[in-house]
Structure formats: C-alpha cells, structure tokens
Amino acid sequence: MTFDLFDALPADPDTPPATEPLGPGAVVLRGFARDLGSALLQAVGEVSAGSPFRHLITPGGLRMSVAMTNCGEQGWVSDRTGYRYDPVDPDTGRPWPAMPGAFRQLALDAAEAAGYPGFAPDACLINRYLPGTRLSLHQDRDELDLRAPIVSVSLGLPAIFLWGGLRRADRPSRVRLAHGDVVVWGGPSRLVFHGIAPLAAGDHALTGSERINLTFRKTH
Ligand code: SIN
Numbered sequence: 001m002t003f004d005l006f007d008a009l010p011a012d013p014d015t016p017p018a019t020e021p022l023g024p025g026a027v028v029l030r031g032f033a034r035d036l037g038s039a040l041l042q043a044v045g046e047v048s049a050g051s052p053f054r055h056l057i058t059p060g061g062l063r064m065s066v067a068m069t070n071c072g073e074q075g076w077v078s079d080r081t082g083y084r085y086d087p088v089d090p091d092t093g094r095p096w097p098a099m100p101g102a103f104r105q106l107a108l109d110a111a112e113a114a115g116y117p118g119f120a121p122d123a124c125l126i127n128r129y130l131p132g133t134r135l136s137l138h139q140d141r142d143e144l145d146l147r148a149p150i151v152s153v154s155l156g157l158p159a160i161f162l163w164g165g166l167r168r169a170d171r172p173s174r175v176r177l178a179h180g181d182v183v184v185w186g187g188p189s190r191l192v193f194h195g196i197a198p199l200a201a202g203d204h205a206l207t208g209s210e211r212i213n214l215t216f217r218k219t220h
C-alpha cells in the first residue's frame, strides 16, 4: 500500500500564492484572485448590464473578436478614428459604470504583491473571450502615465498568454493562465508586446464557455 503524506496535509492558509517571474518587473501571481472569482464575475454582470459588451472596430476597420466593456473613470475604446480613453461610453452616451470596490482593492493588492505599491487605476477594461477568440500581439501604450503597471486578472476558461519582448518581432513565450491568475507588468516590461492565443473550447464551473479578463490601468 502506498501512502503519500503530503496528500494528508491540509493546505496552509498562510502560504502566499506562488509568484512566477515573467521578466524584469513582470510576474504571474498564481491563483491570487481565485477566492474572489464568483464575486468578481457577479460584478462583471452588473457592469455589463450598464455598459454592454461590444465588438469594437479597429482603426483599420476590422471587428475585434474579443468583446469589451469598461468600468471606472476612463474606458478604452477603438473606432475608425483610432484608440483612446474616453470617460463616456460611446454606445450608451453615459459615463462608464463605477469601478467596483472589490476590483480596486484587488488591483491595489496584486500590484503591491508584485512590487508596485500604491497602484490607483482609473480604468478597468473587461475582455470577454469565447472559443476561437484571440487578441493579437500589442503594447498597452495609450496611457499617459507609463510609470504605473498593468494588472491583468484571468477568470473562467484558461488561456495561453503570449509574452513577447519590446520589439514586435520578438518571439513570444506561451504562458498558461488559469482562473484566478493575475499578471502584473511594469517598469522595464511596461511596453512588452503581449496577446492571447485563440481560446480553446471548454466548460468552466463559473463561466461556462467563456474567459473573462480584467485589465486595470492608470491612464492619467
Ligand atoms: C489585454 O492585453 O488587454 C488582455 C490580456 C488578457 O486577456 O489576458
């Protein structure tokens, strides 16, 4: 008979979540948001009741496969005239829904755990992926303040995060992000090219066939 002692030990609630370096100034905080998952998803439902998900049009005229909405003082939008942050949702003509307190706190805590204390995001982009949805390599560079990091929370179905370099041509590494994982990048990695490979089909207990991503940014 075999008996694995470690199977018998309860998980230590004081064990900090695993931190996985991605590059200088960039980490994956494994499972950092896992316990908050259902509360965060409920809040996403409330935000999207006020400002519905939509497929934005790129300046080049293509419809993005990711569906997006925003909460906070600023929202990221794209149309034929370019990319911008806008305090008003162009689809509703109203300000974006307020950033839920739990979102703000999570972003602050995750940034601090990654070495960026005092993070005060004014924008949260919410991305919704279905099987086949992808996000091509890009830099987050529409923010006026590049000293603040990006905090990115994965919920629901797992995805392959493409983590490249400072040049578009740098070959990206592939990092699996699961429900509750949080990626933080800033400092020397702030302008690293990144993206999401086409989402694989699956069934998640909380989101079914979807992946939801929250991206927190300080834009002003
Ligand atoms: C983004 O780069 O805006 C989103 C990344 C992700 O969905 O994890």
Ligand code: FE2
Binding pocket: 138, 139, 140, 194
């Ligand atoms: Fe991005």
